[in-house]
Amino acid sequence: MAKQYETVIGLEVHVELATKTKIFCGCSTAFGGDPNTHTCPVCTGMPGSLPVLNKKVVEYAMAVGLATNCTITQDCKFDRKNYFYPDNPQNYQISQLYLPICRDGHVTIETANGPKDIRIHEIHMEEDAGKLVHDDFTDSSYVDYNRSGVPLIEIVSEPDMRSAEEVIAYLDALRMAVQYLGASDCKLQEGSMRADVNLSVREVGSSEFGTRTETKNLNSFKAIARCIANETERQIDLIEAGEKVVQETRRWDDNKEYSYAMRSKEDAQDYRYFPDPDLVPIHISDEWIEQIKQDQPELRPEKKKRYMEEYCLPEYDANILTGVKHLADLFESVVDFGKKPKEVSNWLMGDTMRLVKEKEMELEEIDFDAKHLASLIDLIEAGTINRTAAREVFEHIFEENIDPVAYVEEHGLKQDNNEEGLRSIVSEVVKNNPKSVEDYHAGKTKALGFLVGQTMKASKGKANPALVNKLIMELLTK
Amino acid sequence: MSVLNLTAVSLGKKIQAGELSAVEATQEVLAQVERVEKDVHSYVSYDGEAALKRAKEVQQLIDEKKLTHPLAGVPVAIKDNMCTKGVTTTCSSKILSNFVPPYSSTAVEKLEAAGAIMIGKTNMDEFAMGSTTETSAYGITRNPWNLDHVPGGSSGGSCAAVAANEAIYALGSDTGGSIRQPSSFCGVTGIKPTYGTVSRFGLIAYGSSLDQIGPVAKDVRDCATILSTISGYDSKDSTSIKREDYDFNQYLGQDIKGLRIGVPKGYFKEGLDKEVADHVLSLAKTLEAQGAVVEEFDLSLVEYAIPAYYVIADAEASSNLERFDGVKYGYRAKEYNGLHDMIKKSRSQGFGPEVKRRIMLGSFVLSSGYYDAYYLKALRTKALIVKAFDEAFAKYDVILAPAAPTTAPKIGSSLADPIKMYLGDIYTISVNLAGLPGITVPVGKDKNGLPIGAQLIGNRFREDVLFKAAYAYEQTKTYEMCDLAQKGVN
Incomplete structure (x- = not known):
């Protein structure tokens, strides 16, 4: 008998926050704009420039954390993630590794077997990178730093999901919460919400996790569902063939509906994380948390409940x-x-x-x-x-x-409530449709509807249907 | 009387009084630069024409009574790691050979608002990494007291410029002693303020948690006036601190009776040149005569300061210097094959050996598997050093220390043995680790005629004590100029 496998999925979800300005400078976060027009010395990594934290980013991150039942890290800080790539102007990304702002939360989703909690490991704040533009014609690359420094939160779940349906329900719940908070518009297609899928398979009943892969570049629910099916099958095939799943990062190609390996664990970079000395630790007071809690709008589950009860x-x-x-x-x-x-x-x-x-x-x-x-x-x-x-x-x-x-x-659309006027139209209609009158008297009540319709037509739709009904009845039962 | 004999404050006074113009002052300083720059090489770049044009504009504002700042019209030299709008800023590195910043550092902006005349950008160790100004990509700077010796570093250009009268005062930066040690070697006064006092915005970072900008000048009053001008809370620098006092002139002339001076025993043992020790301790005797109380004590953990410092500074530097990749600005290799090769080649060709050494050290101590053993341990050591100083300052108002173990070494004698060079920072680096203020004042010369400075260290935000004590000491002395500085003095 064939072995039964179970898919184990965890998600890393990046959400672009809806602040007006970037996370560490005053530049606009507006989407689009000519290349490098929403930039300054800070978000282009000029020498001597320094980051200054946008307080609104912390507040949005806290709001999302509270909405997903997280604990707020009251003393948190930023770390530098060092890697060389030109979309990242300092060649390090300011992120949070050691003390992320939110930890240990959960989101409840509905499944066929009833409600299920998907645990959230952490939520951290970080800056987005710029965009590389390749020009095949001149065989050169350009960098647009408009997106560099746009604030992001990364929501990291525990490996608690077991199917594409659960993943989509979880993403939907997250998206709904973030949208309700006004923290982001969460558009997958425009990249303001991005999900990386960590997936492994194991035999049903096993308590050990299998080797996982991480797939990036998934920009629709459809792509996520396809990727999960595809990757599950690929891993099961490997195991069935006696081969090993390699821990690696894969990239989804939406056109080919296929993912390919980007880099394996062996090539994994050492990001040399350390606390960013340009930024001071953030202290979040009880009062501040309380303030954010008070300002929290009604979220979807409560709203839904209220609509059913109150309305x-x-x-x-x-x-x-x-x-x-x-x-x-x-x-x-x-x-x-x-x-x-x-x-x-x-x-x-x-x-x-x-x-x-x-x-x-x-x-x-x-x-x-x-x-x-x-x-x-x-x-x-x-x-x-x-x-x-x-x-x-x-x-x-x-x-x-x-x-x-x-x-x-x-447009003269007022309903005609003139009884005398309508009575003459009704008389005319009844006179011109003796067959229907006969049918009505023979017990075919449907004929009544026909007569009402004819009257409405003759009144150019303006007649009060209730009144017409009454007048016809009067005529027919005379 | 020649402009070159004057301190910044006394020159500024004469300019305000109309006895001298900013243009005359600038012309005299430029003439001195013409005379001695080929020997000393204090500057990476200077622009006499721009300085004169600026001097005319400033004089106009002074005439219109729109500029009354004590430093208005006074020529200044700026270390080349501070961004100056429209003026090439190299950090003495090939990798920034063509970098013209579109903005000025906050400290420079404040000086400009005060009416300062910038003569040029001073030479330094590449990216402030070094203690001799020999690691500059643009040639070495020589000590104006003896051209065979180094001026110290990394602010060697700024200190040499002031000592040689190539500027009336200068701005330097201090990450591990880079103002205080060359001030000692060049016989000038320099202060590193409490971390967070002067904005770091526009200062090209070496070790962000340690870097501070500070003044280099001929006397304590100048330093107080300059520091009052460049300090202040800056919303562009998250590590900037809102202080209660930014007027440091008020502390000059205050009585020092009862001032408690602590002398760390360990600092005056082996490794410290005898002549240096005697001169430094003479400062204690002078102040004792004025009513200060001097006491020896044990400052613990001294021996751990150097490794902790080099781990932290290099870790931060390895990350801070990642942005220099040839992509956005600065030097780009001429020939390369693809993106990563371009970055590799640009950095390989653009950085000098000392910078590469520190990038490698810093990258190593941050890499996974070594982070805890090195970087975290260094941070813990730093915390213990802070604690040791806190304990000391519970007992003393000020700590007296040398600024360097010796007087200025000969050119070419330091770089061959980097460990020895690093050990030379022993008296200055713990001050940066603890974020404390420290001032160097000249206390005499050795038998070869090379200057010796003494360092006074204060508790955080207690520049008042440093200015009070240094000024009291200075009243017993006269500023001594080297021969070269007097070349143009009539």
Whole structure:
């Protein structure tokens, strides 16, 4: 019988923090910009320049640490990681090895077997490197230091995950927490969130870990899932063939959907870490931690729970609405206008989602004022417009952020509540559709719907459907 | 009276009084540079034209009463490891031969705001690594008292420039004695302030946790005035410290009655030249006569200071110097094959042997498997040295020590035996390890006519005691100039 294997996975996740300025200088962290325009002597490693820590970086790191149940290292410091590569202008990266800012946390994920804690070993702060640009035409390389010194946190998990599903659930939970904190936008594609996968396999039941590999350059959940499947298979094949898994760093090629070895443990560099003498140790007081705790926004799990309890939303709705902070914020803003939560949820989960999908947008790109959706709901409740018209108006709110009251007025979309007027339309419709009337009397209630529809059509969609219904019934039962 | 006979403060006074102009002062100093620079070679580079142009601008501001600083219009020399905007800054290394910084170090900026006239950039041991100014890639500097001898180092150019009147005062830097030892060899006064007093921004780092900028001048008052000008908290330097006192002139002339002077017995035993010992101890006698209390004591751990220092300084240096790779600025090898070869060749060709030796030492003590045995142990030793000084300063206000075991050695006699050269730093390096202030004042000459300096060491932030004591001693002496310095003095 074939042996049963288990995959053991730990992640190193880099998150680019959303500070306006870099970690050790005042340069902008804005993405893009002409090469070397967001730079200064500090982030280009000029002689005599010195780093000065951006306090906001410490606060974001603490916030993420607290949100992931970590212990804050109240006396922490920065270390230098020494290695020669030109994207790193000092040829050392300022990072944290000996005393990382956060330790011993966990994130809870949902699995098929119920909730599971993924432990976090540590979170440390560090600076990002610049970018090398290769010019094949002139066969030379250039360095752009705009990204050099952009603040990062690295979140290192314990090897607690056993499948791609768990890995993705963990990443999703992390991403959600970081996004809710406003600490980063966490876009894998743009590199503001990057994950390295440490993976080994072992026989089920074994208490020893196998030899692990680390795979880098994974920039989508899809790539991560593929990489895990691929690497698991590769390692099992090696073991089955009686060969050994080599401890090495591998690089994922997203086009080929294959990873290849970059360097083995034997070539591993000695980074000669030591405390950076240019930076003083950071002391984090109890008061500071308390302050960060107080400023901590409501995170997704609590928000989801509150939506279900306070707003009586079904779990399905709560789940989707809290899935992206922007959507949750929009939802709450509309509800704050005094609108019924379920009604708001319906608009967001129904028409909004449909339009997002049709227009191939991201949920973050939804850009209309909450007050317009609130007024639209008012218009419906007051009977000023009917649902058909409302859906039309909503499309304009979604696309052009129009004021629905003015729009309804200008386009004459007000519902027709004039009983006399409608009665004559209804009489006309009943007169012209004797077959349906006959059907209705024969017990085919469906015919009623047809007659209502015809009336609505004749009123150019403006008739109050409830009123039409009532008038038809009156005529038919006379 | 010649400008060259004046101290910085007295020259500044005459300029403010309109008795002399900044331009005249600069012209006289430049004329002296023309006379003696070929012999002494204090400067890596100097620019007379730029200095004169600047002097005219400064004089204009003085005339308009917009500049009233005591150092306005006074010519200064800057050690070539301090960045000067638009002026080549080499650290006396080939690897920075073409480096023109787009910014100035904070200390230089402060001097400029005060109206200082920069004559040029002074020679030094390459990256401040050395005790003789012989490791410079731009030729050796000679001791103005005797051209066959070294001026000391690493701020040898700054001290020689002041001693030879090639500048009225200078800025040096001190990582393990680099201001105090050459001040002793050149017969000038130099102070290394408490770590964190002068901003390190723009100072090209050697050992970041030990480096401090400080003044080199003809007397204690000049040093106090210069230090008051260049010190101050700087938000661009995380290790900069907010102090309560930045006006050091207030301590000059204060009574020293009851001042407790500790003399570490171990410093005056074997290894110290007899003539040096006698002259250094004469300072204690002079102050004793003024009411100070002198006592011998045991300063422990002296013998561990040198290994601890070289481990820490070289570890930091090995990392600090990684940025010099030929990629962004500085020297790049002409021929290479690919990126890593370019970095290798640029560094191999760009650094001199002493710098390479320290990079290798520093890299070794930080490498995995050796970190605990060397680097961590050195840090623990450093902590014990701090403790030993704390205990000493509970009993004494100031510690008297030599600045070097001998007077200036002959050119060419030091580099062949680096260990011996390192051991010469014995009296100065523990002061850097503990972050303390130390001042060197001239106390006499040996039988060959070479100057001897004595070092006064104070507790952290207690420059006041150093200035008070050094000034009291200085009142009993007159500043002695070497013959070469008087070449141009009428």
